[in-house]
Amino acid sequence: MTGIDIQSPELFKSNNKYKLSSIISGDNLLFSISQKSNGKILAVKEILNLKKNFYFDIDYIKTLFKENQLLHKNIDQISIAILNPDFSIIPANFYKKSINKDALSAVSIKQYQKDYTILKNHIDIPDSYYLFIFPEKLKEFLKTTFNTVNIHHANEILISKYKFIDSYGNTILANLNNNYLQTAVFKNGNFIQTNVYSIDTKEDILYYITTNLSNNVIPVNKANVILSGRITSESIAYKLLYDHIKNLSFVKNIPRLAFSNMFLGKPKHLFFDLYALSLCEL
Numbered sequence: 001m002t003g004i005d006i007q008s009p010e011l012f013k014s015n016n017k018y019k020l021s022s023i024i025s026g027d028n029l030l031f032s033i034s035q036k037s038n039g040k041i042l043a044v045k046e047i048l049n050l051k052k053n054f055y056f057d058i059d060y061i062k063t064l065f066k067e068n069q070l071l072h073k074n075i076d077q078i079s080i081a082i083l084n085p086d087f088s089i090i091p092a093n094f095y096k097k098s099i100n101k102d103a104l105s106a107v108s109i110k111q112y113q114k115d116y117t118i119l120k121n122h123i124d125i126p127d128s129y130y131l132f133i134f135p136e137k138l139k140e141f142l143k144t145t146f147n148t149v150n151i152h153h154a155n156e157i158l159i160s161k162y163k164f165i166d167s168y169g170n171t172i173l174a175n176l177n178n179n180y181l182q183t184a185v186f187k188n189g190n191f192i193q194t195n196v197y198s199i200d201t202k203e204d205i206l207y208y209i210t211t212n213l214s215n216n217v218i219p220v221n222k223a224n225v226i227l228s229g230r231i232t233s234e235s236i237a238y239k240l241l242y243d244h245i246k247n248l249s250f251v252k253n254i255p256r257l258a259f260s261n262m263f264l265g266k267p268k269h270l271f272f273d274l275y276a277l278s279l280c281e282l
Contacts, residue, residue: 004230016035018033020077022070022078023274027053028178117139160276168191175228181209192216203240210245233250
């Protein structure tokens with residue numbers, strides 16, 4: 001099933017080189033294609049309800065990529081992020097290579113399965129290492145398919161060095177990616193925690209946001225709740241949040257010129273995670 005599907009007629013009409021940015025979750029694939037020369041996003045597509053854990057089946061992945069022109073000869077770079085709750089953040093001054101598996105063992109038993117590999121990226125906010133699991137065969141497929149491969153966890157986007165709001169103060173960033181909610185909590189301008197939740201109802205969204213605030217002793221009426229992802233001001237979920245949260249807004253500071261004219265009239269916060277991912281380099 002296809003959700004968002006926008007493509008500029010400019011795509012692949014020249015010999016320009018392109019960058020693919022993709023977010024994968026249990027049964028969803030979200031991607032954008034941008035020009036490498038100027039970073040302008042020319043296409044965004046959301047493919048929903050794929051077979052569960054589709055990323056383990058490389059033949060299935062190849063077919064999926066081919067059908068959606070993701071193996072086009074002019075795409076030579078990919079930034080990909082996996083969205084799941086299996087990650088750990090280790091302060092840089094405590095990090096040692098020898099503790100990779102021990103650090104993740106408190107988060108997930110999946111590391112013991114041969115299907116996964118443990119990866120780590122350095123993040124600036126705070127000065128830490130972000131450890132997460134990623135499908136081993138998918139990593140190898142990407143490495144042999146694209147000239148440049150950057151692999152991330154989707155929550156790195158929320159706490160990365162790329163700032164999309166004016167002040168972090170007492171703030172919770174909440175990104176909706178279909179049946180997942182990603183949160184990042186900042187208190188007095190300092191990063192506190194980040195989480196991934198599976199959501200089934202609009203009430204789940206409200207519950208997890210308010211619980212994050214409560215657990216960190218941030219009064220709901222004094223918190224800035226900033227939304228991004230697949231939610232609009234017309235949605236039932238947004239209206240429920242609006243009824244309970246005083247300071248509610250959408251991510252801003254996403255330049256219009258970062259998107260082709262096909263995106264005119266579309267709220268840019270819908271594509272926040274893909275836009276932020278497209279900026280991430282290792």
